[in-house]
Amino acid sequence: MAETLPGLLDKMWKDYVLINPMAQKIHDLLVSTDGNELHNDHIALRTFNHPRVSIDVLAKPFIKSGYTYKGDYHFPEKKLYAKHYEHSDETQPKIFISELKLEEFSQALRDKVHSLIAQIPAGSEEKFDFVSMGRPWMATIPEYNALLKESDYAAWVLAFGYRPNHFTVFINRMKNFSDIHILNDFLKGNGFKLNASGGEVKGTKEVFLEQSSTLANNIEVKFDDGTLTIPACYYEFAKRYPLPDGRLYQGFVAASADKIFESTSKGQ
Ligand code: NI
Numbered sequence: 001m002a003e004t005l006p007g008l009l010d011k012m013w014k015d016y017v018l019i020n021p022m023a024q025k026i027h028d029l030l031v032s033t034d035g036n037e038l039h040n041d042h043i044a045l046r047t048f049n050h051p052r053v054s055i056d057v058l059a060k061p062f063i064k065s066g067y068t069y070k071g072d073y074h075f076p077e078k079k080l081y082a083k084h085y086e087h088s089d090e091t092q093p094k095i096f097i098s099e100l101k102l103e104e105f106s107q108a109l110r111d112k113v114h115s116l117i118a119q120i121p122a123g124s125e126e127k128f129d130f131v132s133m134g135r136p137w138m139a140t141i142p143e144y145n146a147l148l149k150e151s152d153y154a155a156w157v158l159a160f161g162y163r164p165n166h167f168t169v170f171i172n173r174m175k176n177f178s179d180i181h182i183l184n185d186f187l188k189g190n191g192f193k194l195n196a197s198g199g200e201v202k203g204t205k206e207v208f209l210e211q212s213s214t215l216a217n218n219i220e221v222k223f224d225d226g227t228l229t230i231p232a233c234y235y236e237f238a239k240r241y242p243l244p245d246g247r248l249y250q251g252f253v254a255a256s257a258d259k260i261f262e263s264t265s266k267g268q
Contacts (some may be wrong), residue, residue, distance in 0.1 A: 003128040004064035005092070012043060012054060016164045020233040022192065022217045027235075029190060034174050040093035041238040042084070042252075043100075044156050049099040050117050053126055055083050058162075061128045062095050068095075068108075073254045078153065078261055079104040084252055092167075096252060100153055106265045109150050112143060116158065133268055135161030141226045152265050159221050163224065166213065166237035167265070170247070180210045180239045187214070195234065195263040202256030203238035207243040208249030213258050216264040234263040 017024040030038055047053050059067070067085040074081060082098035102110050117166070119137040125128060139158050148155040156165070177183040183198050193215045194200050203209045216231035240248045 002255040003061075005062075005087075008061060008065075008129055008132065009043075009093070010126070011129060012204045013167065014163050014232060015132055017135070017205070018166060019163075019219055020161070020217060020235070022214060023233065023235040025213070026187065027169075028193060030169065030174070033186070034176050036173075036175045039170040039173040041090065041168040041236075041240070042094035043167050044096045044098070044165045044236075045162070046153060046165050047097065047099045047162070048099050048113050048117070048154075048157065049081065049103075052117055052120065053162075054082070055065075055097045055099045056077075057125050058061045058097050058131050059083070059085055059095070060126075061131065067092075067095060067267060071251050073098075073252055073257065075254060075258050075261070076256065080153065080261070086250060090250075093170075095251065096257075098150060098153075100122065104155070105150055109147060112147065113154065131162050132164075133160070133162050137161070138224045140226050141223050142225075143246075144223065144228060144230070153261065156231075156264050159223070159228075160232065164233065165235050168211075168238050171237055178239075180212055180237060183237055184212050195260065197262045197265075198256075198259035202259050204254045205241050207253045207256075209244060209251070209253050209256065210239045210241075211253075211260060212237050213260050213263045231264045236260065236263075240250070 012167050044060055047058055062085050067087050068121050070084050070086045072083045078100045079101045086096040115135040144155050180201055195213045195215050200212050202211045214234045216230050216234040219232045220229050226264040243249050
């Protein structure tokens with residue numbers, strides 16, 4: 001694959017809809033209803049704060065492609081840290097990368113994650129498309145269940161590896177859905193389930209960002225010792241509001257993202 005940003009974003013989208021066919025359905029429904037090409041507000045990636053696969057490592061292909069670091073976020077309850085990156089061409093999606101803070105988990109979880117990372121072929125993490133390579137380690141059902149006891153997020157990364165956790169439709173650039181509530185009602189009317197944790201719409205005009213998301217669809221995932229039906233990816237929707245200086249707010253709201261992380265919870 002050519003080492004270009006459009007090539008990488010295209011590969012990430014194709015991989016995302018392959019395991020998340022619901023996103024393709026919603027995408028096609030919105031394109032046909034809106035009569036407009038959809039634009040992505042951001043793409044979210046997940047990882048561990050280990051030096052081989054940390055946020056800074058995953059950010060490299062984006063930095064190379066003209067992105068710069070713009071802000072960071074703390075999620076104390078979920079034991080996560082995240083950074084977001086923006087491209088100089090603001091029509092490009094923002095990249096939001098979070099990492100699990102391993103030092104805040106049990107020795108057993110840390111040992112497991114270290115053993116996973118040790119299986120990543122040397123130098124793989126330096127490849128331009130590492131963020132889209134999928135699961136670079138062996139994973140078993142008991143391992144998934146063991147990680148799930150401590151963190152939904154850790155179990156998700158074990159099962160899916162490196163690939164987008166979600167894409168996000170940028171509502172501002174739609175023609176017929178300027179209101180997130182109307183978009184939500186339209187999606188529900190078409191049979192899609194939304195994440196209601198903390199209310200369907202996270203954030204308000206006052207924090208300059210409103211977001212909603214579907215619940216992750218359950219898919220059958222092949223582990224090295226069998227298959228398990230588990231939550232995969234979700235699709236997100238974001239509407240941004242102008243700051244007092246007139247520029248559209250480009251950051252994220254930790255309190256809202258905190259609830260959106262729960263879109264891949266098994267209990268949902
Ligand atoms: Ni998001």
